[in-house]
Amino acid sequence: MTTVLISGGGIAGSALAYWLHRHGLSPTVLERAPRPRSGGQAIDIRGVALDVMDRMGLLDRARELRTRMRGMSVLDGDGKEIHRSTEGAYSSGRFDSPDIEVLREDLVRLLSEQAAERAEFIYGDSICALHEHEQGHAAGIHVDFANGPSRTFDLVVGADGLHSGVRRLVFGPEQDFIRHLGTYLSVFSAENFLDLDNWQVWLRDGDTGFGLMPVRDNSELRIAAGFRSEPLADQDTETMRQRVVAGLASLSWEGSRLAKAAAEAPDFFCDAMAQIHMDRWSHGRAALIGDAAHCPSPLSGQGTSLALVGAYVLAEELGRTPGDHGTAFARYEERMRPFVALNQALATENPEGPASEESMARAKNAIALDA
Structure with missing residues (x-):
């Protein structure tokens, strides 16, 4: 049986x-x-x-x-409402759509529980090195953790996000593939100090803005705060937190409370809004899916939708061509690339x-799911 x-x-x-x-x-x-992983923004299926x-x-269940x-x-910078909608929201689109918006942590839990019955899960570890070899029955990828x-697998798939370690080990440095979109986004949780009742609030003032979403039966706020910037050299969590706190503190409407929430949030996360563009998603016995x-x-x-569909297509192609991962990887890319191109274009x-x-x-x- 092929090990992955x-x-x-x-x-x-x-999902894969x-x-x-x-x-x-x-x-x-x-x-x-x-x-x-817990935390994160609401995401769409x-x-x-x-x-x-x-x-x-x-x-x-979703x-x-x-x-x-x-x-x-x-709202404008002073907190005055300039637009409202009861038909949809920026985060999810129209409310009458069949599409679904869920918290990232809820979807991860749903998928990982489903997969755990069928796969081995190893937490608290990462890949240090990959060594591919093609010697008869010993063919595979030797993995150092x-x-x-160390262990050997038939195939390795990087599903490890924007800053993929597998991509770096197999294809080279991140800067060869990343395209910065001029914005950084932070996401963190806070108490619902505005008593929002299933109602989102969005504000932009200059280069800083935010969106507030009540979650968990309105007991909590999930806050997305963004700011425009060229790529930053120093992106460690605390440095990014200080930038977000300073930006929020400068806002007229609720700036001080939002800045305090960002400073104290244990789940604070911030990263560049960026895309990955690659000429190929596989090399030898290694492949990439999702954000990687x-x-x-x-x-x-x-x-999220690209990740779910990519997992389905890659697994289907590997199942269709047992022992021929090269053909499977090629078919996976052929099917997915037009879909990816249209969806990446939405961001710009x-x-x-x-x-x-x-x-x-x-x-x-x-x-089409059925090839």
Whole structure:
């Protein structure tokens, strides 16, 4: 049985593990964190990705976990409402759409629990080195881990995000593939100090802005704060936290309380809004999926759907060509690349806001699951 090491236990990695097992392969999932990651923003499952969830038997459970927003307000720098909608929100699109918005941690838990029944999961470890060899029965990839003993697998898949370690080890430095989009985004949690009731609030003032979303039955706020900037050399968490705190503190409306929340949040996260563009997503016995291969950035709203669909397609192609990973990887890319291109374009179509509904409708359905 073909053994596959998947680096990354998030959405792409967990979904891939499930589908690889369904197609007769033996997956092992490696996750750097000591447990499934919590925190993060609300994410969307759209278009054909809903069919992937349905085929996993998880669509109804995902719908039970969806956010329940009633609408949103857009404010100017002084906190005056300049626009409101009860038909949709920036984070999720139209409320009457069949698409689903869920918290990232809820979807990761759903997928990892489903995959854990079918795959080996290793938490708290990472890949240090990969050595591919093609000597008869010993052919495979020898993997050195930071903590555990070395092992050999038939294939390795990087599902380890924008800053993929597998991509760096196999294809080269990140700067060869990353395209910065001129913005940084931080996400963190706070108490619902505004008493928002399933209602989002968005504000932009100069180069800084934020979105506030109540979650967990309105007991908590999930805050997304962004600022425009060219690529920054120093991006460690505390340095980025200081920049976000300073930017929020400069705002007139609720700046001090938002800055305090950012300074104290234990789940503070901040990273560049960037895309990954590569000429190929596989080399030898290694391949990439999800953000590691083709991050569209959160500005597209389609990273989750690309991860789910990519996991399904890659597993299907590996199952169709047992023992011929080269053909499987080529077919996976052939099917996925047009879909990825349309969805990456969503992030740059409208620099001041979300892409048009027409563009989203076209992009989210631009692939057939049944090859």
